[in-house]
Amino acid sequence: MSTFGTLFRVTTFGESHCAGVGCIVDGVPPLMALTEADIQPQLSRRRPGQSALTTKRDEKDLVRIMSGTEHGVTLGTPIGLTVPNEDMRPGDYGSMSDIPRPSHADYTYQYKYGTKTSSGGGRASARETIGRVAAGAIAEKFLRLRYGVEIVAWVSSIGDIEMKEDVVDTITRERVDSHPTRCPDAAVADQMTALVQECRNAEDSVGGVVSCVIRNSPVGLGEPCFDKLQATLAHAMMSIPATKGFEIGSGFRGTTQRGSAHNDMFVRKGDRLGTVTNNSGGVQGGISNGEPIVLRVAFKPPATIGKEQATVTYDGTSAVLAAKGRHDPCVVPRAIPIVEAMAALALAE
């Protein structure tokens, strides 16, 4: 199935090399102003070919609203969104037809369905995330208009190069976009660029971490047991292709602290209680507490690399694969609007 959410629900469709990709969004309230101009900026931040650090597949990714609005206003009916696929090169996949790419979805898709797309990443391609980003832009507009919610994600590490500055309270999308890596610390970002280019030149790839803050979340989102807010956020984030880890608040690093150091002391903040520190990451007991929701998502190095790899064919015969095609040497710069979209979809849900 390709659906996330129940009350605010998105179903994405499309493969990397078919006519187009998109989504159906259900649960958007009626009478909200909505045109393509609300959705396009996030799709343009996600699109391939936008900088020297990304895949060279050149897609404009222009979105069209097919249904669910009239005269620029939502009707409360399902919103259909489509984006055409235009710059496909199926020929790149000929040499890979017998050999599943190590750590890619090729083998598990073939095993599960008994078939798979003959070219492109199919549903496992980053092109699937277009539907998420488009739906997320709608969710984000709803959350912003109704509650003043702000969501900003940024690249906090690539490989072993990590940004140390705490930007949770101040970070803006403008600052994130000031460098093609989308790491807001310019000096660290330059080192990251050099690392990504080194990997690209070596026909290799590298992973990274995306951090995200959700500000002005209403207090009280999340259900007490199985649908804790951090569980819905983890589900949302870990459904993004190439993710390998999720943390909220102090995350794994918090395990090294004593409770006395880790606890977030309460103070009065206007008409609610707030906390002095935010090791909880804005969620306590699975329910938002009004502090910024802070999370991190780990992305592995992309599986498709040009470097030769000793592996086997689908029938188990030894083979050497040097993958062809246009692929990202590191996905995190383009993952920023995807993480923001999934944060918005999780909150709207």
Ligand SMILES: C=C(O[C@@H]1CC(C(=O)O)=C[C@@H](OP(=O)(O)O)[C@H]1O)C(=O)O
């Ligand atoms: C085109 C995009 O990313 C693609 C992600 C991807 C993959 O295998 O994941 C492979 C490449 O495309 P293709 O399927 O043509 O080989 C990338 O360029 C995109 O995100 O829009």
